[in-house]
Amino acid sequence: MFLLQTMCPFSTNIHFDYDGHYSKDGDDYEWIPTDARLYDEWIPTDARLYAISFKTSSLEEITYSLLKERICRKMGIDPFTKRLNLGYIPLVVEPKRQSYILDNEDVFVYLTSVDREQRRSILHVEDIEELKIVQITEQLSRVGESSCSRNYCERESGYGEEDNVGTCLEHDEHPHKKQKKSRL
Known part of the structure; x- marks a missing residue:
């Protein structure tokens, strides 16, 4: 005999105001x-509220990304x-x-922060800016950079030179060739 255990979902309603800003008074x-x-x-400006409802078994299921997704929808x-x-x-x-x-x-704190009468604050949604999708066409190049801790221009100028510090490969050298310049 199997006992089917069902989770009792409950509704969490969130009222929000879209597009405004905070001001100090x-x-x-x-x-x-x-x-x-x-x-x-x-309809007066301050009377327009929107609402979304979540049917979940616990408040932890309402995540930041889910909340933003539902507001956007x-x-x-x-x-x-x-x-x-x-x-x-x-x-x-x-x-x-x-x-x-x-x-x-922060979402969980918001959902569980209520006053003595079990009222929750109105959620405020600020529409900050339109994001622009920029296509990157420029390729980054490592020409003129070394694979050790200094750039070629630093090596050629002598900047950062210290005795007995590691091994550095020259620009045209391959690591498996026998012609390694060692600083040891």
Whole structure:
């Protein structure tokens, strides 16, 4: 007889505000939404929030990369061409300061930071810049460099010369040829 054990998934809902910036107001910081994102004039700027939901068996399953991926999908953003900063203002910290989410641990702290009424801070998504994909066509060359610890120009100038320091091969020498110049 086999006992089938099922994991009971639960929902974690995250409300976020997209595209704004932090501003200092006295000792506190506040989130300022960007006015340019108004699509409907009858909806106030500070009322537009978005939400995503994760159905997981534990909060540890919600990773930094998964969170950013879901936000990009929700907003119709290509994650390879946009750079986003994730942050929030913790409800339990005074004075109010912004806290950035940089890795999985920060995501877990964000998800588990709630006030007495079990409310979580709104996640703030800063649209930093459009990333440009630049194709590199230039090949790097090692001509004029040595395979020992100095460049040829240093060797020829005598810079860094010390007695009894290792073996260095000359530019046209092969390591298996018998003509090695040794500094020993």
